[in-house]
Amino acid sequence: ENTSNRSNFSWSTELEQNLKDVFQLSKFRPLQLKAINLSMSGKDLFLVMPTGRGKSLCYQLPAVCSEGFTLVVTPLVSLMEDQLMYLKSIDVEAVSLNASSSKEHAKMVLAELTDSKAPFKLLYVTPEKIAKSKLLMSRLEKAYNAGRLSRIAVDEVHCCSQWGHDFRPDYKLLGILKRQFPKVPLLGLTATATGSVLKDCQKILCVPEPITLTASFNRTNLYYEVRLKDSNSDDSVSDISALIKERYKDQSGIVYVFSQKDAETVSADLQKKGVNASPYHANMNPEDKSQVHRKWATNKIQVVVATVAFGMGIDKADVRFVIHHTISKSIENYYQESGRAGRDDKPADCIVYFGFNDIFRISTMVVMENVGQQKLLTMVDYCQNVDRCRRSVIAVHFDEVWDDEGCNEMCDVCRHGNDYITVDITQHAKDVVQIVELAGSLDEKLTPLKVTEAWMGKGPAKRRKMIQTTTLSRLEVEAIITSLLLQGYLSEDFSFTPYTTYFYLKLGGKAPLLKNQSHSITMKMRRTGLDANTVSTTQQTVQESFSVPGKDQRRKEIW
Numbered sequence: 309e310n311t312s313n314r315s316n317f318s319w320s321t322e323l324e325q326n327l328k329d330v331f332q333l334s335k336f337r338p339l340q341l342k343a344i345n346l347s348m349s350g351k352d353l354f355l356v357m358p359t360g361r362g363k364s365l366c367y368q369l370p371a372v373c374s375e376g377f378t379l380v381v382t383p384l385v386s387l388m389e390d391q392l393m394y395l396k397s398i399d400v401e402a403v404s405l406n407a408s409s410s411k412e413h414a415k416m417v418l419a420e421l422t423d424s425k426a427p428f429k430l431l432y433v434t435p436e437k438i439a440k441s442k443l444l445m446s447r448l449e450k451a452y453n454a455g456r457l458s459r460i461a462v463d464e465v466h467c468c469s470q471w472g473h474d475f476r477p478d479y480k481l482l483g484i485l486k487r488q489f490p491k492v493p494l495l496g497l498t499a500t501a502t503g504s505v506l507k508d509c510q511k512i513l514c515v516p517e518p519i520t521l522t523a524s525f526n527r528t529n530l531y532y533e534v535r536l537k538d539s540n541s542d543d544s545v546s547d548i549s550a551l552i553k554e555r556y557k558d559q560s561g562i563v564y565v566f567s568q569k570d571a572e573t574v575s576a577d578l579q580k581k582g583v584n585a586s587p588y589h590a591n592m593n594p595e596d597k598s599q600v601h602r603k604w605a606t607n608k609i610q611v612v613v614a615t616v617a618f619g620m621g622i623d624k625a626d627v628r629f630v631i632h633h634t635i636s637k638s639i640e641n642y643y644q645e646s647g648r649a650g651r652d653d654k655p656a657d658c659i660v661y662f663g664f665n666d667i668f669r670i671s672t673m674v675v676m677e678n679v680g681q682q683k684l685l686t687m688v689d690y691c692q693n694v695d696r697c698r699r700s701v702i703a704v705h706f707d708e709v710w711d712d713e714g715c716n717e718m719c720d721v722c723r724h725g726n727d728y729i730t731v732d733i734t735q736h737a738k739d740v741v742q743i744v745e746l747a748g749s750l751d752e753k754l755t756p757l758k759v760t761e762a763w764m765g766k767g768p769a770k771r772r773k774m775i776q777t778t779t780l781s782r783l784e785v786e787a788i789i790t791s792l793l794l795q796g797y798l799s800e801d802f803s804f805t806p807y808t809t810y811f812y813l814k815l816g817g818k819a820p821l822l823k824n825q826s827h828s829i830t831m832k833m834r835r836t837g838l839d840a841n842t843v844s845t846t847q848q849t850v851q852e853s854f855s856v857p858g859k860d861q862r863r864k865e866i867w
């Protein structure tokens with residue numbers, strides 16, 4: 309494996325030549341040569357490389373340098389079309405089979421599979437073709453027996469695993485490839501797979517002992533920043549429009565939003581403020597979608613305000629900013645979405661607006677997903693974090709070893725140094741837990757908003773007397789509640805109706821520890837915009853003694 313960077317293999321000269329002549333690239337990017345050499349020598353390989361770093365070349369170039377053809381499994385027809393168009397432009401012959409292929413086209417392609425004189429080097433298929441087309445499998449079998457199936461590439465390989473962020477059921481059936489064609493090397497490619505996801509993919513694909521190559525996730529040209537969204541007066545859209553008009557004047561970018569409705573409204577708001585923006589979401593008709601994409605790609609639209617539907621296959625080199633109007637549902641998603649910035653290796657910004665209420669909007673959305681909550685909390689932790697380099701949070705998430713030198717002040721945490729304080733929130737935690745406990749004893753469930761407002765002393769005087777209220781600012785209150793959630797003193801609770809999911813806070817597994825006198829909790833808070841003394845000292849202590857009314861009497865009235 310260590311020698312796989314060599315350039316004296318029997319295929320090395322041809323590789324070099326085709327890299328320059330066919331692909332018109334001057335040199336390999338990190339890990340490309342190694343991956344290609346391993347695959348050329350017949351090894352099964354998982355290649356984990358950040359988005360936009362050039363994974364496709366790792367099967368396209370070997371395809372051109374090998375006899376027969378390479379089978380490429382790709383999840384989306386649009387991705388397939390982009391690749392076919394690109395390959396056509398550099399005169400590499402490729403064909404495809406997907407749900408929208410015509411009968412004649414499919415027939416022609418299937419016939420060519422076993423034709424030793426057929427010129428194509430790559431066959432692109434969607435996974436359901438492998439899963440459902442017996443005819444395709446039997447033709448592939450023939451091609452295999454004739455030695456024409458040179459390699460199998462499974463793009464976006466994380467789609468195999470339910471633990472990944474983009475599970476697709478048809479990928480589950482791809483194990484058939486390695487079982488039917490054991491001698492053909494398989495190359496799985498992904499931008500975002502953790503070790504456990506890859507293990508799962510390995511099992512599903514029936515690859516006995518793949519070599520895994522992981523490129524660094526550190527995109528050194530990207531600047532990472534988190535901005536707080538104030539629940540009282542959310543002016544994030546004004547802030548975003550100011551950024552776009554000043555800092556990113558005439559530069560291309562993406563604003564990611566939570567929902568289709570947000571895409572429409574945020575886009576309209578930006579337009580009103582004079583920004584050349586267009587919405588993009590899954591519910592638009594295909595022509596409108598591709599028109600927005602095209603206009604943006606050719607700089608006729610400056611900003612696409614999009615849901616995550618604007619994703620795979622976006623390959624614009626000069627995206628200078630990716631702004632998240634709402635946090636992503638996991639670090640993997642965030643890394644992938646923000647990673648569409650700066651593909652040309654020039655500086656670009658990745659800014660996320662972090663709002664308390666958004667946590668719960670997303671929470672209700674991911675509640676049915678495997679480990680959805682857990683993943684969401686990793687994103688919340690990324691945002692709430694004030695003392696660790698943002699890159700290190702990402703790197704740790706991808707199981708990458710990290711040294712802090714690698715940031716070079718290209719994140720807000722590193723740039724602002726030690727602009728945070730550590731505060732003791734033990735008493736705050738007790739107060740919040742008491743509120744949640746009290747509600748529980750009354751058979752009530754509290755939404756995060758209710759907890760916030762109760763603690764801030766909004767609401768009936770009756771209730772205020774039963775709990776310890778606070779004079780902390782709303783942002784501080786939200787930060788503390790978030791921290792209690794992250795630290796496990798609070799946890800999520802849901803209730804379902806046929807129409808909606810409701811989100812509540814309940815006591816977390818660690819809440820009982822607060823009964824222990826010596827137990828203390830701290831959290832780190834930004835100093836900016838925050839009086840260092842307020843958090844640790846101001847605490848309104850309610851001293852009036854009051855008699856607790858009978859349970860039935862209290863019900864409903866106080867929340």
Ligand SMILES: Nc1ncnc2c1ncn2[C@H]1C[C@H](O)[C@@H](COP(=O)(O)OP(=O)(O)OP(=O)(O)O)O1
Pocket residue numbers: 333334335336337340357358359360361362363364365498499621623
């Ligand atoms: N060695 C190279 N030198 C210069 N540019 C390269 C090189 N290899 C690839 N590229 C360019 C081609 C593409 O425009 C761009 C992205 O490549 P691509 O293979 O689509 O990325 P990817 O598959 O890793 O990203 P994604 O995860 O988003 O699919 O990089």
Ligand SMILES: [Mg+2]
Pocket residue numbers: 363364463
């Ligand atoms: Mg790709």
Ligand SMILES: [Zn+2]
Pocket residue numbers: 696697698699700715716717718719720721722723
């Ligand atoms: Zn940093």
